[in-house]
Amino acid sequence: MRRSPLLWAASLAVYAFLYVPLVVVVVFSFNDSKLNAEWVGFTLDWYHKLFANAEMLHAAANSLLIAVVASALATVLGTMAGIAMHRFKSRLLPFMTLTPVAMPEILLGVSLLIFFISVFGEESLSLLTVIIAHTTFCIGFVAIIVRSRLAGMDESIFEAARDLGATPWQTFRLVTLPLIMPGVVAGALMAFTLSIDDFVITFFTAGAGVPTLPLQIYTMIKIAVTPEVNAVSTLLMLLTLTMIVLAGKIAPDVLRGKG
Amino acid sequence: MALLEIKNVSRRFGDFTAVDDVSFTVESGEFFTLLGPSGCGKTTLLRMIAGFDLPDSGAIVLDGVDLRDTPAEQRPIHTVFQSYALFPHMTVAQNIAFPLRMAGKADDEVRTRVREAVAQVKLDKLEQRYPHELSGGQKQRVALARGLVNRPRLLLLDEPLGALDAKLREQMQIELIRLQRGVGVTFVFVTHSQAEALALSHRIAVMNHGVIEQMDEPDKLYGFPKNRFVADFIGNVNMHEATVAATGGTLTLELGTLGRIAAPSREGVKAGTGGVFVIRPEQVSIRAAAEASPDPNQFEGVVNDFLYIGDVTTYIVDLPDGKRFEALLPNSAPGRAKFFEVGDHVRLSWKAEAGAFLDA
Ligand SMILES: Nc1ncnc2c1ncn2[C@@H]1O[C@H](COP(=O)(O)OP(=O)(O)OP(=O)(O)O)[C@@H](O)[C@H]1O
Ligand SMILES: [Mg+2]
Secondary structure, three states, X not given: OOOOHHHHHHHHHHHHHHHHHHHHHHHHHOEOOOOOOOOOOEOOHHHHHHHHOHHHHHHHHHHHHHHHHHHHHHHHHHHHHHHHHHHOXXXXXXXXXXXXXXXXXXXHHHHHHHHHHHHHOHHHOOHHHHHHXXXXXXXXXXXXXXXXXXXXOOOHHHHHHHHOOOOHHHHHHHHHHHHHHHHHHHHHHHHXXXXXXXXXXXXXXXXXXXXXXXXXXXXXXXXXXXXXXXXXXXXXXXXXXXXXXXXXHHOHXXXXXXX | OOOEEEEEEXXXXXXXXXXXXXXXEEOOOOEEEEEOOOOOOHHHHHHHHHOOOOOOEEEEEXXXXXXXXXXXXXXXXXXXXXXXXXXXXXXXXXXHHHHHHHOOOOHHHHHHHHHHHHHHOOOOOOOOOOHHHOOHXXXXXXXXXXXXXXOOOEEEEEOOOOOOOHHHHHHHHHHHHHHHHHHOOEEEEEEOOHHHHHHHXXXXXXXXXXXXXXXXXXXXXXXXXXXXXXXXXXXXXXXXXXXXXXXXXXXXXXXXXXXXXXXXXXXOOOOOOXXXXXXXXHHOEEEEOOOOOOXXXXXXXXXXXXXXXXXXXXXXXXXXXXXXXXXXEEOOOOOOOOOOOOOOEEXXXXXXXXXXXXXX
């Protein structure tokens, strides 16, 4: 393919639009000034401050715990849902699984809040309710990825496994699971990132006692956008990047976007 | 006792009957073929034998045991799928080892048996490759080795050569026969290629619309087709509407305006019965019209066209009543590829014991 200069310029502009704000955040997290205005000098002060900030650390711990547990649950349930959607060609099943994906977050947040309060009472809002809420909206994402992975597969492979003596469980463990693993990993990753930066649903279901990282950042910037916020955002970015690289290692074809 | 008994098996999808009251038996060590056109129910029948599907009525019996309540993984029956269905995430060796592992064989035995199987299908040096690194013919061999390695009582093969090119297919046919004789495993083979069926099988069941039209050894099937469908499906055949004019030691048939011929007698036919007379092109002699023929059945005609196949030439001849017959001449004389030109007047003839009278 010939590369025209115009195409080059256009793609450069798009990438700039995407990445310049991120670069700005990273750069100013190392800036020796309280203002996000001009470069003064390099410092790690904001990171020191961040790690001395007990509230922030507590929020980060909460976020990590929620993301790990919710993405693990969503991965297991979502994989099962994806397989079920593939196996039983019902119309209702995808509809029910995918609705939380398409639903406006605010609606999901409000309805989960009402559900938790009316069924378990006001004081039930806790880490547990956040985890349940996050699991709920992540299942659909995992299920879609797993199902699309299965959709391209020759059905007779699974019959062949049974035919050659594998029980249904052995077929799942030795054939189905390894084949959908890239999808499962991608789904888990997606669930983790969705969970760790979720604000709206967490806001409704967390109650007072469970600050998460996004909630904490929100509280902080209500006062002022300090370089500390830049620092925590940079770390969050680093975490996400690591996960993507990791996923690329475990399941190379996820990043290449091939089935 | 027969190894496999199919007893009055039927399978319906909605109000469509894919397999209709089919019965047959397969003997131990036999190479048995299900032959029929696309959609006649071959795969449906095979899937019921393998255990992926259950008959609506009838029974499938292996070694005297009804398989109805035996799930696929517990049947000593393996399948070679048309799409090969190799496990893409396993190497050749792992694919072949799979049935042995499922059967709980010890590591040592697995290694030995895999090595044997690999040698048997000539895949040495390819053990560590993945399926996507193999050619179609090599994948085929892996599928065969995987199906045979745990020595099933029965191996089902669903058009296993369908995806191969002509040359490779011929080569694999020879190897299939060699393998089957070598390992002594009973084969139930599915194909819609009559040439493949004739070349490979001990016995062939010809299926059409979910029923078995005829079941016989290849030469009987070819030489003595029971009805019009079988005659037409197996090999090439000339057909002509006929009415029985007289019975006796030989039949006398009235071929419309063409005239009378003598044909082999058949039990239970009465004078006046209508049907078809069929005869294979290689049973029809062709010579110049001026030459005389000793055969009782002869007609003059005009060469309409000919097909040079290489080893033989097929002449298509217009008969006086407008019907076309084919006659076959071997090109064994050196330098001779053509005996007649289009438009030549020729004489077609055949013996009284050639051909057959079949129901319409
Ligand atoms: N699950 C099913 N539901 C409905 N109809 C089916 C189903 N499976 C097969 N059929 C129908 O049953 C008939 C026989 O199908 P089958 O696959 O057995 O044919 P086949 O003889 O194997 O043909 P081919 O040579 O093309 O593979 C076909 O008309 C097919 O459409
Ligand atoms: Mg078929």
